[in-house]
Amino acid sequence: MAKLGLLLFRIGDQTVKSDWLFVDNLILALILASMGLLDDIPSQAxxxxxxxxxxxxxxxxxxGVTHYFSYLKAKQEIGYVPMVSSREGMAxxxxxxxxxxxxxxxxxxxxxxxxxxxxxxxxxCGAFLPDIGIVFFLRATCLFVFRSMLVTRLVFLLATTAHIAEAIYAWHLAQRVDPSNAIGWFWQTFALGMFSLRLLLKRART
Structure with missing residues (x-):
């Protein structure tokens, strides 16, 4: 949602901290806990x-000291010791x-x-479709902005041509920068034009 621009707020107070758990440490703890359920360990009677x-x-x-829970019990009873530190896990x-x-x-x-x-x-719709339903209002808006049907149609054709040209360029550029997604870049740029192409250009510079 954040990537699409729909998440316009932050969840939680940025000063609140909590414990982290890397997945490798979680799996280790699960394995040790499952071993701790065995009843054939001599020392456990x-x-x-x-x-x-x-x-x-x-x-x-x-x-966060106020949010920290000690794993000492897990260490003493099932032998849990983290394999990956928080810094390593974050990296x-x-x-x-x-x-x-x-x-x-x-x-x-x-x-x-x-x-x-x-x-x-x-x-x-405003340039080519007949006045049916909402098309009437779309055509009226186009005429208000572009002043004539000829200009409206020229604007649409030029915009379409620009999108096609940008999509072809994006496909060629993606062949070098991101070949596995070249087709995706083509169609996204065809639909969005420069909004998509500028992201690909940014990736090409990095």
């Missing part, structure tokens, strides 16, 4: 240490999302989509 127990699991680095997470971002299209906000798609459809 047929009493699984993890049976009915709850454990706090974290990366072991408190990021791995950032690296993952950077790689994922490179593998996907950079999309403009929903407002760019609405502006381009609705604008082109309205311009086409």
């Amino acid at each position: 047929k009493r699984p240490v993890a049976a009915g127990q709850a454990y706090f699991i974290s990366d072991g680095s408190p990021v 791995l997470t950032i690296s993952y999302w950077q790689q994922r971002k490179k593998a996907t299209l950079d999309g403009p906000t929903i407002f760019a989509w609405l502006f381009c798609v609705i604008g082109m459809i309205s311009l086409f």
Whole structure:
């Protein structure tokens, strides 16, 4: 939603902190807890240490004293010790999302989509369709802005030509910058024009 421009507010107070848990540490804790449910461990005397127990699991680095839960119980009873620190986990997470971002299209906000798609459809309807229903109002708007049907049709044809040219250029550029998404860049730029092309140009410069 944030990528599309629909998330216009921030959730929570930015001063509030909480514990982090990297997925590798979570999996380790689950494995250790499942082992702690076994009843054939000699030292446990047929009493699984993890049976009915709850454990706090974290990366072991408190990021907010008032919100920090110790994993000492998990360490003592099932032998949990974080494999990945909070700093390492954050670095791995950032690296993952950077790689994922490179593998996907950079999309403009929903407002760019609405502006381009609705604008082109309205311009086409006002320029070429007969006065039926809402087309009458679209044509009246076009005539108010462009003053004549000839100019309205020329504007639509020029805009369409520009979108096609930008889409072809985006496809050629994506062959070098982002070949796996070249077709996606073509169609997105065909629909959005410069709103899409500028994102591809930005990626090409990085």
